[in-house]
Amino acid sequence: MSETIAFERTPSVADVPTHYCPGCQHGVAHRLAAEYLDGQGLAEKTLLVTSVGCSVLLYNYLNFDAVEAPHGRAPAVATGLKRTNPDKVVFTYQGDGDLASIGMAEIMHAANRGERITVLFVNNTVYGMTGGQTAPTTMVGQKTTTSPAGRCASTEGMPLRMAEIMAALPGVAFSARVALDSVKHLAKARKAIRHAFEAQLKDGGLGFVEILATCPTNWKMTSVQANERISKELIPYFPLGVFKDLKTPGAC
Amino acid sequence: MEGGRIFVKGNEAVAMGAIDAGLKGYFGYPITPQNEIPEYMSKHLPKAGGAFVQAESEVAAVNMVLGAAASGARAMTSSSSPGISLMQESISYMAGSEIPCVIVNMMRGGPGLGDINTAQGDYFQSTRGGGHGDYRTPCLAPSTCQEAYDMTREAFEWAFKYRTPTLVVGDGILGQMKEPLVRRVPCPPGPDEGSDWRLGGPPALPGRPRRALRSLYLNEGELAQVNLRLRDKYRAMQAEARADQFLTEDAELVVVAFGSIGRIVKSAIRKLRARGHKIGLFRPITLFPFPDLALRDLAYGGRRFLTIEHNLGQMVDDVRLAVRGLADSDFYGALSGTIPTPDEFEAAMEQAITGGSR
Numbered sequence: 001m002s003e004t005i006a007f008e009r010t011p012s013v014a015d016v017p018t019h020y021c022p023g024c025q026h027g028v029a030h031r032l033a034a035e036y037l038d039g040q041g042l043a044e045k046t047l048l049v050t051s052v053g054c055s056v057l058l059y060n061y062l063n064f065d066a067v068e069a070p071h072g073r074a075p076a077v078a079t080g081l082k083r084t085n086p087d088k089v090v091f092t093y094q095g096d097g098d099l100a101s102i103g104m105a106e107i108m109h110a111a112n113r114g115e116r117i118t119v120l121f122v123n124n125t126v127y128g129m130t131g132g133q134t135a136p137t138t139m140v141g142q143k144t145t146t147s148p149a150g151r152c153a154s155t156e157g158m159p160l161r162m163a164e165i166m167a168a169l170p171g172v173a174f175s176a177r178v179a180l181d182s183v184k185h186l187a188k189a190r191k192a193i194r195h196a197f198e199a200q201l202k203d204g205g206l207g208f209v210e211i212l213a214t215c216p217t218n219w220k221m222t223s224v225q226a227n228e229r230i231s232k233e234l235i236p237y238f239p240l241g242v243f244k245d246l247k248t249p250g251a252c
Numbered sequence: 253m254e255g256g257r258i259f260v261k262g263n264e265a266v267a268m269g270a271i272d273a274g275l276k277g278y279f280g281y282p283i284t285p286q287n288e289i290p291e292y293m294s295k296h297l298p299k300a301g302g303a304f305v306q307a308e309s310e311v312a313a314v315n316m317v318l319g320a321a322a323s324g325a326r327a328m329t330s331s332s333s334p335g336i337s338l339m340q341e342s343i344s345y346m347a348g349s350e351i352p353c354v355i356v357n358m359m360r361g362g363p364g365l366g367d368i369n370t371a372q373g374d375y376f377q378s379t380r381g382g383g384h385g386d387y388r389t390p391c392l393a394p395s396t397c398q399e400a401y402d403m404t405r406e407a408f409e410w411a412f413k414y415r416t417p418t419l420v421v422g423d424g425i426l427g428q429m430k431e432p433l434v435r436r437v438p439c440p441p442g443p444d445e446g447s448d449w450r451l452g453g454p455p456a457l458p459g460r461p462r463r464a465l466r467s468l469y470l471n472e473g474e475l476a477q478v479n480l481r482l483r484d485k486y487r488a489m490q491a492e493a494r495a496d497q498f499l500t501e502d503a504e505l506v507v508v509a510f511g512s513i514g515r516i517v518k519s520a521i522r523k524l525r526a527r528g529h530k531i532g533l534f535r536p537i538t539l540f541p542f543p544d545l546a547l548r549d550l551a552y553g554g555r556r557f558l559t560i561e562h563n564l565g566q567m568v569d570d571v572r573l574a575v576r577g578l579a580d581s582d583f584y585g586a587l588s589g590t591i592p593t594p595d596e597f598e599a600a601m602e603q604a605i606t607g608g609s610r
Contacts, residue, residue, distance in 0.1 A: 044456050049319065050466075059464035065451040067322040068466040070345050073315040076307065080319030080327065081451070083303035084277045088323075088452055106315070109308035 010038045012046075012063045019057060023216035023223025025180045026054060029093075029122055030061055032186075032193050037064075037089070040197075046089045047081055049074045051103075053095035054128040072103025075110035078117040089200065091118040097127045100136040100160050107166075114171025114205035118196045121162060121208065124215040125234065132218030136160045139233060144218070159237065163210040167243035173205035174198075176242040179212040181230035185240070195245060204246055212238055255435045262426040263288035263330075265397040265433050266356055269404030270328055271296060274440025277303045277320035277327035279313040281335060284368040285424040286358035289330040314339035314355070318346055321353040322465050324450030326408055326441060330356035332424075333374050334365060336382075343417050344383030347482070348467025352411035352446070354404065355389075356420045358427035361588040369589050370424030372511060372562035378421050379540040379570070386479050388486045391419040391539040395496075395515045397431045403537075405439060410492075412445055414485055421539065423562065425512035425591060486541070493541040495534055499525065503532030505605050506550050508571050508581065509560040510536045513592065517560055520594035520601060529605055539567070544574035551575035558582040558604040560597060 009015060012034035020026050037043050048064040050056065052071035059066035069077040074092035082090040099107050099121050110117065126144055127133040133146040137159045141150040151159075163177040174196050178189035189211065196207030212234050214226035221229065260268070267289050270278070278297050280290040290306060297304045303320070307313035313329045320327035331339065336357045346353060359374050361367040378391045390410045392403040404420050411418040447453045451463055469475040498518055500506055509517040514535035521531045534550065536543050551557070557579055559568035564585045571581045584600035586592040 045452070047323070047451050056468060059462075059466060063462045065462055066464045066466075067319065067351075067451060068345070068349060068464070068468060069318070070315065070341050073311065073318075073342070076312040076315035077319035077322070079305060079312075080277060080279060080316030080321070081323055082319075083305060083316070084320040084325040084327065085323050085452060105308055106312055109312065113305075 025213035051094040051098040075106040096137040118207040177210040265401040267292035269401035276325035279316035310335035310338040314342040324446030328354040340383035347387035350415040359423040375566035493543040495543040498533040500532030520597040547574040551578040
């Protein structure tokens with residue numbers, strides 16, 4: 001039986017095994033970012049700011065110059081990097097615990113200042129790396145290792161909708177929420193990531209994409225079940241779509 | 253060519269020193285008594301080609317420094333004691349990731365919110381690493397506006413030579429005091445500074461392997477090797493430890509004091525010398541590496557020691573370690589909320605001369 005190569009690995013995705021669990025969609029999100037940057041010939045001028053969580057080893061998986069940010073601080077690190085290197089393309093890649101919990105101050109203020117950076121925010125409704133604890137985006141009723149009876153809205157609040165919060169800030173030029181659960185959604189995710197980088201490249205402001213993604217291990221589901229949960233449970237609460245798209249560059 | 257004498261606050265001298273060292277990014281957050289530093293930077297750094305951002309917190313400020321410095325830019329922040337505590341996480345990350353930067357601490361009283369008056373209570377935090385993990389930070393302690401300017405410039409040399417966050421530690425007295433300053437010829441770095449490690453640096457990708465500045469080492473034995481390499485780096489710094497010595501050659505009593513307090517002690521020594529007492533001053537300029545060999549040399553000469561600090565006893569531990577087996581040190585601590593006078597110290601010194609107790 002002969003093999004047919006359907007598509008090549010884009011060069012900015014390193015040819016190494018990852019530590020991700022089966023059915024995890026981090027790898028898909030990595031590839032979408034790398035494909036855009038390679039496609040535009042931007043790989044050499046891209047600087048990556050990694051975060052703390054399951055994607056902590058991202059600098060091993062993407063072939064960009066990278067710096068490790070302390071937990072939650074990637075938007076501040078990216079601010080310093082971009083302000084002193086305005087000719088570079090700077091992006092952060094953060095999970096829900098990193099961005100929406102410990103890093104809330106940094107993302108809000110970077111967004112409000114309109115930093116010319118791109119933020120890829122992977123929301124899988126749980127702390128993955130530490131073993132499945134409650135995140136700010138955990139669904140009401142979702143059982144985690146620190147909400148054994150399920151998240152309770154009256155004591156733990158409602159899941160934060162970051163893409164909508166970002167869209168409300170004047171410094172944000174583009175904000176969207178996408179999912180990776182179907183071919184149709186992948187096409188939209190690819191397009192949103194392009195727009196989020198274009199917001200930076202056109203000097204418009206901060207570009208933000210929230211990516212709904214699976215965590216089969218901590219959701220205690222098979223890969224297929226986890227993928228189905230995206231459309232059945234998450235999208236009804238976290239609607240997909242573009243919440244803001246300023247085509248014109250921002251002014252000081 | 254050097255400029256003429258100008259009359260500035262210590263905080264302004266720090267800012268001028270950093271700009272003359274080729275500063276490319278300043279990131280800070282207001283806190284007394286160092287506000288003249290961000291204020292000066294906001295006005296003058298953009299004109300000098302650098303970026304100024306008032307951050308949302310000291311946490312964000314120091315992480316902006318981390319980001320800018322990762323690209324090899326000369327970057328700094330400044331704060332005072334409570335704000336420096338907030339920065340410790342990132343200082344630890346920069347020590348581990350070997351990212352060079354300068355952090356200025358104009359110390360105030362503590363613990364907690366303390367007061368906004370001058371103090372030296374952050375000696376341990378400055379010289380023991382300050383954050384989590386096994387690391388140290390070089391630490392320079394100026395006592396005059398001229399030294400504040402010169403040592404801020406010098407701090408960038410330490411930072412890049414050793415690829416590590418470097419502290420300049422003053423206090424409320426130094427920050428707020430006005431005195432003459434001579435700005436020296438600017439000393440911006442050459443284009444090659446950090447070119448072997450900085451992000452985006454030459455040669456461009458894909459001609460070289462991609463670079464990752466990180467402090468995470470999960471593979472077996474990897475972190476141990478990193479820690480040993482860092483230890484060797486801190487040991488190598490010891491050769492650059494230095495102190496200012498004033499009338500120590502014939503001294504029977506050597507007073508050890510740093511920063512502003514060293515200067516006040518000097519005034520007291522002059523008065524006691526005039527009355528015939530053989531007293532000298534040993535003023536550490538590098539708090540880490542501590543100039544313990546020079547101090548030990550004095551101990552071999554059979555001298556007595558008195559450590560004076562604006563806290564209740566921190567550097568005195570290092571003095572005792574330096575002279576251990578040969579001598580000991582008395583201690584006098586000026587209290588928080590006061591600006592000590594030479595008269596106050598004279599009494600402590602006279603007691604030490606006459607064999608006072610600890």
